[in-house]
Amino acid sequence: MSLDKKIACPLDCFDTCQAKSTDGVIKGSKENSVTNGKLCVNFASLLKQDNLQTSKYEGADISLEESLNILEEKLKTTDANSTLFYKGSGNLGVMQSAPKNFFAKHGAVLTKGSLCDGGGGAGIEANRGSVQNPPIQDLIDSDVIIVWGRNFTQTSSHMYNLVKDKTFITIDPIKTDIAKKSELHLQLNPKTDHELALYLTRLTFMNRLDDEEYLEENSEGHDWFFDISKNRPLVSYEATTGVALDDAYKLFDIIEGKKVSMVLGLGVQKYFEGAQIMRAIDGFAMFLGIHKQEAGGVWYLSDSNYGYEKQFAHKGKNKKVSVASLDFGSYDLVFIQGANPVVSAPNTQAVIDGLKKSFVVYFGTTYNETCEYANLIIPSSDFLCKKDIRLSYGHEFIAISEVVNEASKETISEYDLAKYLIEKFSYEPLKNEDEVLDYYENHNVEYEKFDTFEFIEELEVEPLYKNKTDDNFYLITAKSKNSLNSQFNNDNHVYLHPSVGFGDGNEVKISSKYGNSQFKVKTSVDIKENCAFFYAGNKYVNYLTPNKEDEDSFSAMYQEVLIQIELS
Incomplete structure (x- = not known):
């Protein structure tokens, strides 16, 4: 008799798949209504x-022991105030937080922000x-x-499959796959999402689609928000x-009388005033009454x-740094x-220069670009x-992982590494592994609708178009x-509209005030003429981005950057 083993996908995406292994064959699990028996690419x-072994x-190769x-010795001989713990999103299971517990107890410097x-x-x-x-x-x-601002078919393929027969409206500078499937695509200029939200709020009032009584009872500042929206003429x-x-x-015309949902992506807030921009978009949704509906609502990365x-x-x-x-x-x-900060963190050259000055320990499953600068790899x-247990930021369901394969004796889990270090340093022990997993598996969280919505009453967003010249491009990234x-x-590659004058295969130098790098061009009519588009994970794009906080x-x-492009 075969015995199914549950598997939680650890990847950093909205869907949080649940799989199962039956006699060594891994398939999607129908126990999870979002996964619904399917697994993604x-x-x-x-x-x-290939995993590190x-x-x-x-x-040089050494044993795990x-x-x-070496790690223990380095930790004991290095001042805790000069020790940095940096965790990425390579695995989002709850057990992955165990090492942070050790470094927090050790007094190491931790990170804040995202x-x-x-x-x-x-x-x-x-x-x-x-x-x-809201509930899925x-x-x-x-x-x-x-x-x-979300390429829904790519970032959330399982969630998309549940609603693929709905009517879609896409708001995005790029003609994404979901835009091509949409009844309407509003191809706005980058970093004008807050302006579009105000624009649409103004039209909501003009079309009498707002609910004054609902806004009065469930929000604060809606009149101020509307005043902001009417401070400019529509032509502006x-x-x-x-x-x-x-x-x-x-x-x-499309949404009137309909139950409406809004699915927000990360692209809208990748700017200095990202919080203000998001507040404006969410404010438009509130003004429209999306939040009050029995069906529909607003989804982001929860x-x-x-x-x-x-x-x-x-x-x-612990000291925390951005x-x-x-x-x-x-x-x-x-x-x-x-983590792979050499590719994923902003300002790649600054990351590399910094890693070269430190003793770097990399702890992960695969060899990546950051490993090139690591002194010790575990x-x-x-x-x-x-x-493990995987909590979802796309929907309310959790996914459970059981042991499917026996681990190599030359590898170590995050929980066991933390436990090992805590014992060596005589710190307070971790909670029992099964106790932690049981807590999450048996703890039910109910959706709590907000009591009061507080509108932003003042928007101070510095537009990128204010400093843009005809020679500049907006930098845009999205998932592949x-x-x-x-x-x-x-x-x-860098993707450009054919009209800007570069051809397929051209080698170009792209520069910003933070750095520069070389790219090969691919042209696409899906890219807005004033944009340069890069897929997330491009090894060279973050040479151009600012290592500054919002x-x-x-x-x-x-x-939050304008770039220049020239033939190499």
Whole structure:
């Protein structure tokens, strides 16, 4: 008799797949209504990747025992204030937080902020008090879905399959796959999302689609928000956003009398004022009444830990530095877990220069570009060899991982590494592994609709178009269907509209005030003429991006930059 083993996909995406292994064959699990028996391309790539099996010290193979001894010695001989713990999103299982517990107890420097969703999350939290998505059924029961700054078919393929027969409206500078499937595509200029939100709020009032009684009872500041929206003539909004009034009116023709959902992506908030921009978009949704509907609502990258008590939390007084602007070279010892900052962090050259000055420990499952600068590499056990729980930031369901394969004796799980170090340093022990997993598996979190919505009452966003010349391009990034951030099959091209004068295969030098790099061109009519488009995980794009933090959340602002392009 075969015995199914549950598998939680650890990857950094909205869907949080649940798989199962039956007699060694891995398939999607129908126990999870989002996965619904299907697995995506990224999960298939994950199963095929080569995992690290051997520790390395200064380029030479060593045993796991030797690597742990070296790590222990380095930690004991390095001041904790000069030790940095840096965790990535290579595996998002809850057990992956165990090493942070050790470094917190050790007094190491930790990071704050996000390379991903921080600004947008801060904006939604300021509006509603928390970043929590409605139940997925509310999305399924909606009639029309507005996809704003998110390539929904790529970032959320399982969620998309649940609603693929709905009517879609896409708001995005790029003609994405979901835009091509949409009844309407508003191809706005980059960093004008807040202006479009005000533009649409103004039209909501003009079309009498707002609900004054609902706004009075459930929000604060809606009159101020509307006043902001009417401070400019409609033709001014048309000019700056690039969205014609006729097209804006089409949106209302499509949604009137319908149950509407809005699915927000990361692209809208990759700027210095990302929180303000998100507050404006969410404010338009509130003005339109999306939040009050029985079906529909607004989805973003939610706080997956909402409603749970973090089982590895340690209330220390550790120094914390912004993940967007930290200088790796300021630390004598840098411990990197499941991350590839050489590709994924902003300002690649600054990252490389910093890592060269530090003793770098890399702890992860695969060899990546950051490993080139690591003095010590410790292989972690892959996700099929350890128990874990994956909380979702796309929907309310969790995924469970049981042990499918026996781990190599030369690899170590995150929990076991933390346990080993805590014992060596005689710190307070971790909670029992099964106790932690049982807590998450048996703890139910109910969606809590916000009591009061607080509109932003003043918008101070410095537009990029103010400093843009005819020779500048906006930098835009988005997910690829064949990769996930820096994992799997990366595409290192720059994509430009054919009308800008560069041809397929041209080698170009692209520069910003933060750096420069070389790219090969691919042309596409899907790219707006004033944009240069790069897929996330492009090895060279972050030579161009600022290692500075946004105004509210200590987070990255990758698209807060104008670039120049010339033939090499």
